Amino acid sequence: MVNMARFFLDFTAKESCGKCVHCRIGTKRMHEILTRITEGKGKEGDVELLQDLCNGIKAGALCGLGQTAPNPVLTTIRYFRDEYDAHIREARCPAHECAALKKFSIDPAKCKGCTMCAKKCPVGAISGTVKQPHVIDQSKCIKCGQCVATCKFGAVAIG
Ligand code: SF4
Ligand code: SF4
Ligand code: SF4
Known part of the structure; x- marks a missing residue:
């Protein structure tokens, strides 16, 4: 959300x-704040700041675009505040939607060591030997999701 x-x-x-001014600058500031939150760089007070900006833009906009622009933000804060809090306080995206917040890992209990994910990973982030559990180097992973799509054993988890 x-x-x-x-x-x-x-x-x-x-x-x-x-x-x-409210619409021109306010929507840009809101977009910057929302982008920061989806990258796990949100701060306490961001939600309240967004609400303030929403109210200011609604009051100061001359046409329907500016008057309604804040609605998606106000509505998602109202009904999905817990998702905002998870992003800001835990750097976690409950829907696994925000790429920057995804963390891919291999469950050693499920991994058969078939090596397919290591062959498909575009950056060589997966290592392991045949028939042994493989591991992902988080510092190399670019979060493309190829390993999830490749593994036939459901061994790759997204956290
Ligand atoms: S006229 Fe409408 S679109 Fe243009 S800045 Fe004002 S509210 Fe925004
Ligand atoms: S594709 Fe799945 S089972 Fe095969 S090595 Fe990778 S994680 Fe393990
Ligand atoms: S998400 Fe992509 S880059 Fe990361 S380990 Fe899986 S295949 Fe490699």
């Missing part, structure tokens, strides 16, 4: 004609 709000603000920030 946080990423969905960010997606809508990206659109409205680009579509703002710039006539009203």
Whole structure:
């Protein structure tokens, strides 16, 4: 939901004609804050800041675009506040939607050591020998998800 709000603000920030200061600058600031949150760089107080910006933009916008631009943010905060808190306080995306917050790992109990994921990984982040559990080097992983799609044994988890 946080990423969905960010997606809508990206659109409205680009579509703002710039006539009203609240809409022109406010939507950009909101998009920046939402982007930060989806990257795990959110801070305490960001939600309240977003709400303040939403109210300011709604009050100061001259047309429907600016008046409705904050709605996806206000609605997702209202009904999915726990998702915002998980991103900000735990750097965790409960929906596994935010790429920067995904962490791929291999369950050694499920891994058969078939080596397929290591062959498919585009950056060589997976190592292991045949018939032995493989491991992912988090410092190399670019979170492409190829290993999840490749493993036939459900051994790769997304955390
Ligand atoms: S509220 Fe409407 S008129 Fe004002 S800057 Fe936004 S798009 Fe332009
Ligand atoms: S594809 Fe799955 S079973 Fe095969 S090595 Fe990778 S994690 Fe293990
Ligand atoms: S997510 Fe992509 S880069 Fe990361 S270990 Fe899996 S295949 Fe490699």
